[in-house]
Amino acid sequence: MMGATVIMACRSKERAEKAMQKIRDEFQVEKEKRTPVICDTESLSLEFMELDLSSFKSVRGFIEAYKSSGRALHVLVCNAGVALVPFTKTEDGFEVMLQVNYLSHFIMIAHLLPIMRKSGEDCRIVLVSSETHRYCNFDLNKINYSGDPEKFGRSDYYGRSKLYQIMQMHCMHRRLEKSNISVNSLHPGLVDTEISRSFQDYRLLTTFMGISKAFGLMKTPIDGALPIINAVVNPDLKGVGGVYFKSLEGGYSTAEARDETKQEALWKKTLELLKNEILEDQIHGLEGKM
Numbered sequence: 001m002m003g004a005t006v007i008m009a010c011r012s013k014e015r016a017e018k019a020m021q022k023i024r025d026e027f028q029v030e031k032e033k034r035t036p037v038i039c040d041t042e043s044l045s046l047e048f049m050e051l052d053l054s055s056f057k058s059v060r061g062f063i064e065a066y067k068s069s070g071r072a073l074h075v076l077v078c079n080a081g082v083a084l085v086p087f088t089k090t091e092d093g094f095e096v097m098l099q100v101n102y103l104s105h106f107i108m109i110a111h112l113l114p115i116m117r118k119s120g121e122d123c124r125i126v127l128v129s130s131e132t133h134r135y136c137n138f139d140l141n142k143i144n145y146s147g148d149p150e151k152f153g154r155s156d157y158y159g160r161s162k163l164y165q166i167m168q169m170h171c172m173h174r175r176l177e178k179s180n181i182s183v184n185s186l187h188p189g190l191v192d193t194e195i196s197r198s199f200q201d202y203r204l205l206t207t208f209m210g211i212s213k214a215f216g217l218m219k220t221p222i223d224g225a226l227p228i229i230n231a232v233v234n235p236d237l238k239g240v241g242g243v244y245f246k247s248l249e250g251g252y253s254t255a256e257a258r259d260e261t262k263q264e265a266l267w268k269k270t271l272e273l274l275k276n277e278i279l280e281d282q283i284h285g286l287e288g289k290m
């Protein structure tokens with residue numbers, strides 16, 4: 001609504017189109033209210049592109065389509081995610097939360113970074129993480145779960161995927177500090193979205209969420225989007241990177257998330273896991289050598 005062209009990279013065209021229609025309708029309402037900072041164009045520049053983060057083939061297809069569109073890229077919001085999914089392996093052999101929440105975004109960033117480097121000043125990457133990163137184990141030997149599906153720790157592995165995003169953000173910040181790109185991570189809050197669809201059987205958590213909602217402790221999706229929008233458009237954040245926003249003002253992730261040795265070990269491990277997806281050229285780009 002501030003005039004950017006927004007590409008909605010989603011796995012379902014139907015759901016994306018519904019969401020886009022809702023955004024268009026909301027734009028008309030905001031225009032009628034003469035809300036400040038809303039652009040004065042007739043319609044919004046919103047587009048759908050197909051992307052299924054649980055498939056590297058789809059991720060490659062999205063990257064190729066984006067590259068061949070010849071577009072610049074000023075902002076990349078890695079928001080899509082799944083939570084507490086029962087043990088599932090993707091077609092690429094990875095546990096699904098690891099792949100959707102972390103690995104696929106990592107690949108996209110690695111491949112799209114060269115475009116961002118050429119897209120002018122103040123480009124931003126935002127990794128939507130979660131406070132659940134506090135409640136998990138960090139064990140790179142078990143980064144890709146391969147044990148008994150019945151013993152799979154769904155909340156542990158969800159938390160891990162969110163911890164990796166914060167660690168990745170710190171690794172990237174060190175590498176991009178002197179570039180035109182800043183990278184931050186954030187927790188959107190406890191938000192009343194569809195996040196719980198994959199853990200309806202998790203009674204304790206659904207009860208907690210139900211009570212939170214009943215007492216008005218859950219944010220609306222719009223309020224949950226605010227920290228993301230803030231990280232993307234707030235002019236005061238120009239050049240600010242390496243921050244985990246627990247609220248609009250900032251905040252602290254865990255000491256483990258901020259542990260540089262562990263962050264770099266994760267970085268190395270990730271590049272090993274993704275050796276077929278991220279080649280020498282992209283590694284050079286990630287390491288700031290091009």
Ligand SMILES: NC(=O)c1ccc[n+]([C@@H]2O[C@H](COP(=O)([O-])OP(=O)(O)OC[C@H]3O[C@@H](n4cnc5c(N)ncnc54)[C@H](OP(=O)(O)O)[C@@H]3O)[C@@H](O)[C@H]2O)c1
Pocket residue numbers: 009010011012015051052053054055078079080081082083100128129130131187188189190191192193194195196
């Ligand atoms: N809600 C909360 O309280 C909360 C708290 C902390 C962090 N977060 C984080 O916030 C982010 C957004 O979650 P949400 O709360 O908005 O949940 P949501 O309503 O379930 O939305 C998740 C989005 O991710 C997309 N997605 C899931 N799997 C995908 C895949 N394989 N490929 C492409 N897109 C996929 C979904 O697409 P479809 O529409 O096609 O399903 C949906 O648009 C997540 O990263 C989550 O971890 C949420």
